[in-house]
Amino acid sequence: MLAQQKQEIIALFQAALAPILAGTEVNANVVLERPRDAAHGDVACNIAMQLAKQLKMNPRELAQKIVAAVLENPAGKTLVASADIAGPGFINLRVTEASKQAVVNAILAQGAGFGHSTAGSGKHVILEFVSANPTGPLHVGHGRQAALGDALASLFLAQGFGVTREFYYNDAGVQIQTLASSVQARARGFKPGDAEWPESAYNGDYIADIAADFLARKTVSASDSEPVTASGDVNDIDSIRAFAVIYLRNEQDIDLQAFGVKFDNYYLESSLYADGKVEEAVGDMIASGHTYEDGGALWLRTTDFGDDKDRVMRKSEGGYTYFVPDVAYHLVKFQRGFTQAINIQGSDHHGTIARVRAGLQSLNKGIPQGYPDYVLHKMVTVMKDGAEVKISKRAGSYVTVRDLIEWSGGGDITKGRDAVRFFLISRKADTEFVFDVDVALKTSDENPVYYVQYAHARICRMLEQWGGDEATLDKADLSPLTAPSEQAMLATLAQYPEMLARAQAELGPHQVAFYLRDLAANLHSFYFAERVLVDDEALKLARLALVVATRQVLRNGLGLIGVSAPNQM
Numbered sequence: 001m002l003a004q005q006k007q008e009i010i011a012l013f014q015a016a017l018a019p020i021l022a023g024t025e026v027n028a029n030v031v032l033e034r035p036r037d038a039a040h041g042d043v044a045c046n047i048a049m050q051l052a053k054q055l056k057m058n059p060r061e062l063a064q065k066i067v068a069a070v071l072e073n074p075a076g077k078t079l080v081a082s083a084d085i086a087g088p089g090f091i092n093l094r095v096t097e098a099s100k101q102a103v104v105n106a107i108l109a110q111g112a113g114f115g116h117s118t119a120g121s122g123k124h125v126i127l128e129f130v131s132a133n134p135t136g137p138l139h140v141g142h143g144r145q146a147a148l149g150d151a152l153a154s155l156f157l158a159q160g161f162g163v164t165r166e167f168y169y170n171d172a173g174v175q176i177q178t179l180a181s182s183v184q185a186r187a188r189g190f191k192p193g194d195a196e197w198p199e200s201a202y203n204g205d206y207i208a209d210i211a212a213d214f215l216a217r218k219t220v221s222a223s224d225s226e227p228v229t230a231s232g233d234v235n236d237i238d239s240i241r242a243f244a245v246i247y248l249r250n251e252q253d254i255d256l257q258a259f260g261v262k263f264d265n266y267y268l269e270s271s272l273y274a275d276g277k278v279e280e281a282v283g284d285m286i287a288s289g290h291t292y293e294d295g296g297a298l299w300l301r302t303t304d305f306g307d308d309k310d311r312v313m314r315k316s317e318g319g320y321t322y323f324v325p326d327v328a329y330h331l332v333k334f335q336r337g338f339t340q341a342i343n344i345q346g347s348d349h350h351g352t353i354a355r356v357r358a359g360l361q362s363l364n365k366g367i368p369q370g371y372p373d374y375v376l377h378k379m380v381t382v383m384k385d386g387a388e389v390k391i392s393k394r395a396g397s398y399v400t401v402r403d404l405i406e407w408s409g410g411g412d413i414t415k416g417r418d419a420v421r422f423f424l425i426s427r428k429a430d431t432e433f434v435f436d437v438d439v440a441l442k443t444s445d446e447n448p449v450y451y452v453q454y455a456h457a458r459i460c461r462m463l464e465q466w467g468g469d470e471a472t473l474d475k476a477d478l479s480p481l482t483a484p485s486e487q488a489m490l491a492t493l494a495q496y497p498e499m500l501a502r503a504q505a506e507l508g509p510h511q512v513a514f515y516l517r518d519l520a521a522n523l524h525s526f527y528f529a530e531r532v533l534v535d536d537e538a539l540k541l542a543r544l545a546l547v548v549a550t551r552q553v554l555r556n557g558l559g560l561i562g563v564s565a566p567n568q569m
Contacts, residue, residue, distance in 0.1 A: 001042065001043065001095065001099070001100075001494050002102065002103055002106060002494055002497070003497060003498070005079060005095070005099055005102070006032055006043075008075070008076075008079055009032060009043060009076075009079065009080070009093065009095075010030045010032065011075070012070045012073055012075065012076045012079075012080065013028075013030040013045065013047060013066065013070065014028065014030060015069070015073060015075075016065075016066045016067075016069030016070050016073070017030075017047070017051075017066065019069075020055070020062070020065060020066075021051075021055075024054075024055065026051060026054045026055060028047060028050075028051060029047075029050075030045065030047050031045065031046075031047075032044070032045055033045070033046075035092055038491075040086060040092045041083075041084070041092035041093055041094045042093060042094050042095045042100075042491075043092070043093040043094075043095065044090060044091065044092050044093075045090075045091045045093070046089070046090055046091070047066070047091070048060070048062040048063035048066055048089040048090075048091060049063075049088060049089045049090070052089065059088050059089030060085060060088060060089045062089065063085045063089040063090070063091050064085060066091060067083045067084070067085060067091055070083060070093075071083055078096060078098060078099070079095055079096060079099050080093055080094070080095060080096070081094045081095060081096045081097075082094045097479065097481075097482060098478075098479070100487065100490045100491070100494070101478035101479070101481050101490060102478075103490055103493045103494040103549070104478055104481075104490070104493070104545050104546055104549045105474060105478070107493065107549040107552050107553060108473065108474045108545065108548065108549055108552070109474065111552060112552075112555075112556060112559075114496065114497070114552065114553065114556060115158065115496045115497040115499075115500045115553075115556060116158045116159070116160070116497075116500075117158070117159045117160055117497070117500075117501060118159075118160040119159050119160055119501065120156060120159040120160040120161030120162075121160040121161075123160075123161050123162065123339070123340070124161065124162035124163070124164070124337065124338060124339075124340075125156050125161050125162070125163055125164070125338065125340040125341070125342060126163075126164045126166055126333055126336075126338040126340075126341045126342070127149050127152055127153050127156075127163065127164070127165055127166070127341075127342045127343075127344065128149075128166045128167070128168055128341070128342070128343050128344070129145045129146065129148065129149025129150075129165070129167075129343070129344035129345075130142050130145050130146050130149065130167055130252075130256070130261075131145075131167055131168040131169070131170070131345070132252060133169075133170045133171075133175050133176075134169055134170075134171055134176075134179075134245045134248045134249050134252065135175050135176065135178070135179045135202060135248065136202060136204060136206065136248065137204075137206060137248075137251055137252070137255060137400040137401070137402065138252055138255040138256070138400060138401040138402075139398040139399060139400055139401065140380045140382060140398070140399050140400070140401060140404055140435065141346050141377070141379065141380060142255075142401060143259065143380070143401040143404060143420060143424055144377050144380055144424045144429075144433070145344045145345065145346070145377065146256065146259055146261045146401070146424075147259075147420070147421050147424035147425045147509075147561070147562070148344050148375060148377060148424070148425055148429055148509060149165065149261075149344040150165070150260075150261050150421075150561075150562055151421075151425050151509035151512065151560065151561045151562065152342065152344070152375070152504075152507060152509055153165050154559075154560045154561070154562075155500060155503055155504040155509060155512075155560065156504055158500055158504070158560065159500070159501060159504045163264075164264045164265060164338070165262070165263045165264045165265070166263060166264065166265045166266070166267055167263045167265070167266045167267070168266075168267050168269065168329065169249070169266060169267065169268050169269060169270075170269050171245055171268050171269055171270045172269045172270045172272075172273060172325070173269075176241060176245065177241070178198075178200050178201065178202065179202060179241070179244050179245070179248075180237055180240045180241035180244055181198050181201065181237075182198065182201035182202045182207050183207055183210050183211050183214060183240050183243075183244045184211075184234060184237060184240050185197055185198055185201060186207050186208050186210070186211035187211040187214055187215055187234045187240070188234050191208070203397065204397065206248075206251070210243070210244050210247050210248070213230065213243075213247065214230040214232065214239075214240060214243050214244070215230075215232055215234075216230070216232070217229065217230045217231065217232040218230055220243065220246050220247045220250050221246065221250065222246050222249035222250040222252075222253055223249070223253050223263070223266055224265075224266040225246055225249065225266075227246075228242050228243050228246040229243075230243040254402075255400070255401045255402050258401070258402060258405055258413060258417065259401060259405065259417055259420070259421070260417055260421070260562050261562070267329070269325055269329070272325050272328050272329060272332070273325075277328045277329075277331070277332055278320065278324060278325050278328045280328070281324070281327050281328035281331055281359075281363065282298075282313065282314070282320075282324065282328075284362075284363045284364070284365070285300060285313070285327075285359065285362045285363060286298075288362050288363065288364050290304055290362040291313065291362075295316060296316035297312050297313075297314060297315055297316045298312070298313045298314035299311065299312055299313060300312075300313045300355075300358065300359060300362060301362075302354065302355055302358035302359075304358070304362070305354075305357065305358035305361045305362065306354065306358070307354045307355065307358050308354075311323065311355050311358075322352065323352050323355040323356055323359060324359070326352065326355075326356045326359075327355075327356055327359035327360055327363075330356060330360055330367075330371070330372055331360065331363060331365065331367070333372070334360075334365065334367050334371065339368070340371075340372075340373065341371060341372035341373065342372060342373045342374070342375060342507065343372055343373070343374050343375070344374075344375045344377070344429075345374065345375075345376055345377075346376065346377060346378075346379075347376045347377060347378050347379075347430070349374070349376060350376055353374055356372075357369070357370065357371065357372075373507065375429050375507050376429065376430060377429040377430065378429070378430060378431060378432040378433070379432055379433075380424070380432075380433050380434075380435050381432070381433070381434045381435065382399045382404065382434075382435050382437065383434055383435065383436045383437065383438070384407060384436075384437040384438065385437075385438065386438065389437075401420070404416070404420050404435065404437070405417055405420050407437045407440075408420055408423075408437055408440040408441065410441055414564060416440075417562075418449055418453070418563045418564055419440040419447075419449050420435075420440075421561060421562045421563050422448065422449035422452070422513060422561065422563050423435055423440060423448075423449065425509045425510055425512070425513050425561055426448060426510060426513040426514075427510055428508065428510050429508075429510070443569070448513070448517055449563065450569070451517065451520055451521075451524075452516045452517060452519075452520040452554065452558065452563075453558070453563075453564070453565065453566055453569060454520075454569050455519070455520035455523040455524060455550075455554060456551055456554045456555060456558070456565045456566065456567075457566055457567060457568050457569040458523065458524070458527060459523065459547045459548070459550060459551040459554075460551065460567040460568065461568070462532050462533070462544075462547055463544070463547070463548070463551075465533060466532075466533055466540075466544060468544070470544075470548055472541075473541060473544055473545040473548055474545070476538075476541040476542050476544070476545040477538055477541070477542060478542050478545060478546075479542070480536075480538055480539045480542045480543075481542050481543070481546055483529065483530055484529075485522070485525050485526040485529040485530055486526065486530070486543070486546060488522050488525070488526075489519075489522045489523065489526055489546060489550060490546070492515075492518055492519050492522050493519070493549060493550065493553055495515070496515065496519075496553050496556075496557070499511055499512070499515045500512075500560075509561065512557055512560060512561050513561065515557060516554065516557045516558065519550065519553060519554060519557070520554070522550075523547070523550055523554075526546075526547075530543065532544060532547060
């Protein structure tokens with residue numbers, strides 16, 4: 001049911017309740033739901049059961065009064081077909097066939113904008129995701145973040161929000177020094193297994209590639225950075241460090257480009273130190289009175305804000321712990337005007353949530369409790385040729401995003417990207433996921449992305465066989481659409497706007513994948529149950545309008561999660 005129709009039914013209930021509530025102080029909040037059993041009707045409402053006690057009435061008798069008034073109201077004649085009462089006072093409504101069919105005209109009229117809302121107008125959200133350390137290629141966990149974050153960004157845009165996608169580079173700390181020493185060892189001719197090879201070094205082949213290009217004095221650049229030219233001097237650790245970081249940032253840019261993900265902004269952790277933001281945040285926390293010194297270390301009394309124990313901010317040897325620059329970074333986000341911030345990260349970041357939020361509260365800057373929001377995802381296991389894949393020659397210790405795209409597409413980058421994107425949002429973020437490359441390569445119902453894309457292609461083939469002008473279908477008489485398979489499609493199409501709003505509010509882009517599979521299933525069932533290009537002209541045009549509307553929603557949903565909608569397969 002479309003939002004406008006739902007509001008019209010709510011208005012019918014409110015009009016029915018007005019004389020009943022007159023002279024009382026009882027307020028009615030009418031909420032409509034879908035019955036658990038479709039056989040009970042299209043809309044359910046328990047308002048009679050909610051109000052009966054306050055009005056000192058039998059709930060079933062109250063329901064009867066409400067139903068009688070709704071059915072007598074002339075405003076509902078074209079919307080409500082029938083109503084009945086179930087159990088102690090549940091009201092079930094059946095809407096008219098014309099009301100169900102109206103979704104087709106709405107989709108044809110709104111096109112790519114169908115399902116979109118202005119609910120978030122004037123609000124701006126920042127989504128931070130991927131945010132990989134510039135110490136190696138992007139792994140499949142980063143891929144899951146990229147798929148989740150990009151889909152969430154699209155969901156917020158569809159609800160009218162302003163959206164900023166941000167990549168935070170952890171380009172400061174021990175891991176960067178480890179990267180530099182690894183490249184330096186390779187540049188000196190050492191390799192993993194040699195006695196001279198650093199114990200903590202990164203072992204992937206990419207380290208050898210960086211070292212070779214460093215010795216060749218090449219120039220590299222990355223998003224939002226100045227080009228860096230290698231000195232070629234194996235003793236120049238500063239040049240090695242700067243070159244290696246930009247080299248890997250460029251590699252990650254290539255991975256993201258292959259994945260079809262773009263960021264609006266890149267933010268460097270090192271800039272927080274260079275601009276004095278870390279020291280400023282630490283100073284504010286000290287001034288707030290929530291810190292103390294013990295054992296030569298500076299502590300934040302995070303227990304003041306619900307944490308299970310206090311946390312070290314500055315270690316006795318002088319360096320800051322991991323969460324301190326994170327507090328500074330999120331303070332900067334809030335100061336930039338982002339009243340809602342969402343971080344998409346691996347579940348290994350769970351322990352930092354309470355610390356970051358406590359640190360932000362201790363600043364006394366008016367930052368809301370619970371800021372920022374987090375979407376934490378669990379690990380991805382990759383299966384290929386019937387066995388788990390644990391390492392990549394390129395990375396040395398894990399499967400990269402580029403590996404997954406190449407394997408899943410069988411050499412076709414678009415096909416691989418579609419499979420990886422769809423698969424990685426097809427489960428709730430907080431559930432572990434097994435990515436089976438063999439399934440991604442199948443051209444059958446077993447492959448969910450193929451199943452959905454084939455529904456789109458099947459419609460395109462129907463329209464090609466028809467050969468008519470699609471623009472004329474908005475005038476088609478839809479009244480012939482009464483078959484069970486058609487009714488199922490109409491009902492699922494009408495759920496699309498509500499699904500988008502719910503997925504955005506619940507930070508659950510997996511709901512889009514679930515929905516698309518349901519809609520594709522409806523289309524395939526319809527295809528085998530009914531013929532479209534029949535001799536009956538009115539029925540043919542009605543069914544053509546229905547499949548064009550279905551194609552539009554499939555295309556809209558696939559586009560929202562960054563997956564293509566091919567015309568043929």
